[in-house]
Amino acid sequence: MTSGSTQRSDAVRVRYAPSPTGYPHVGGVRTALYNWLFARHHGGKFILRLEDTDLSRSSEESARAMLEGLRWVGLDWDEGPDVGGPYGPYRQTERRELYQRYAARLVEAGRAYPCYCTPEELQARRQEALRRGEAPKYDRRCLHLTDAERRRLEAEGRPRALRFRIDDQGETVVHDLVRGEVRFDNALLDDFVIIKSDGLPTYNFAVVVDDLEMRITHVIRGDEHLSNTPRQLQVYRALGAQPPAFAHLSILLAPDRSKLSKRHGAQSVDAFREMGFLPEALVNYLALLGWGYDAEQQIFSVEELIEKFSLERVSKNPAIFDIQKLEWMNGYYLRRLSVDELAARSRPFLEKAQLAQRIDAQGEEGRRRLRRALELSQSRLRTLADVPAWVAYYFQDDFAYDEGAARRHLLRAGVPELLERIAADLEGLEPFDEPALEAYFTRLRDETGLKMGDVLQPVRVAVTGKDVSPGMFEVLALVGRGAAAARLRRAAAWARQRLAGAPVR
């Protein structure tokens, strides 16, 4: 076994090692991103490894979702379960023999021993210790078993786990790249299980073996692992191996300061995709959550992130995920997309809103109108999911009026007459384009003595159903003469009827 050697290649090798027990959530993606940026910055390797030793919670579906989620945000890996690599396999359940070999080494060295205590017994003793106000450490009962006792327990067919014999003298110091020196009293550690009775390794053992075998140089992971690091360091030492460097990232919190979880709604990258976020915006935002270049710059391309990323500038405090800033950033990226790109990225959302078929049905003209519609609404978008609402009225006439908008602008004395007149005028307007429309409405304003808003807002509601839209002349020109006039008449009729039937105010 060569892996126990202390030599370390100077090429950076980092890994992201999720356990496939759920969806890929943003916190994990951020950890992966930092690892990836670190690797790319240093021209090193980024490795993906699946920690699937918890058979009851791991699933193939989740593993697929993990990889897909990472790929969606634009990460790629040099070694991993799907692409292979020189230190595979890259899922722990396929590496059992390896852990067994390392465990055997520890047993030989007297640093590991079989334990026959059942979970129930352990649980009971733990409760008891807690009740007495003592630390719930493993009592080393099985360390002191005589050969005869051991034989008896084996003969009983008792399940057997393997425990690591901790060195409880002195202290273990973690030299953390983001937190500095962190010291732990070894007397507080206990003999933890390294091989479960099902033969699979536990996390604290498997990570060490894998990181060693895969020649990982920097372990960049979540803060929740900091407390476990002294245990792992002891395993490295017992193996006579040089540990990698460590960097513990603060975790992501929900707005209520609790850990980000399901009940806070969106946390899986899939959810963000469905909400219409762009991967480049999510990456930029996530990079800034816990890392800052100079605090002035907010927008970073991936290339810039790679160039500027460093662990020294990773902040120590936990960060709260702020979806409003993400939305702002998403809007920023959306505004910088070409119209064609925007159209392409909007496609799934237009399909979901049943608009894609209508657009397609218009062929080339449909594409042209969609492009123009997107052009007009681009600066108003925050997510791709907003797109359908901004383009729908260019492709369908049968919409309902927004209640508040209708009340404010349609259900007023004189409005039906005004709309009918405009409809008639527009039918004769030549040409029916933006300059002509503007000239017409200016004339109408002067002639009636109304303010532009008093004229245009009713028109807006009649033509779009809402009181918010892009510039009215552009909208009218794009909707087209026939449809515009028809909608104005429909709104006039609707308003007249409502005003007569149930007088408003």
Place this chain on the structure above:
RNA sequence: GGCGCCAUCGUCUAGCCCGGCCCAGGACGCCGCCCUUUCAAGGCGGAAACACGGGUUCGAAUCCCGUUGGCGCUACCA
């Protein structure tokens, strides 16, 4: 309970290591103004923070101690 981590505007943060340039800078959000047919975008301006208490020092956001709070670990989960 024990151990560990963390602590600057509502949020992300700069500054902290190497005390004075900080009556604390930027960004999101919020408010106001400008532009304007509405809403955005854009421009300009504003309110908004060094958790608390002790030290050390001529001087502390910056160093030390304590308190409080948040989070994590303490599993045959990862």
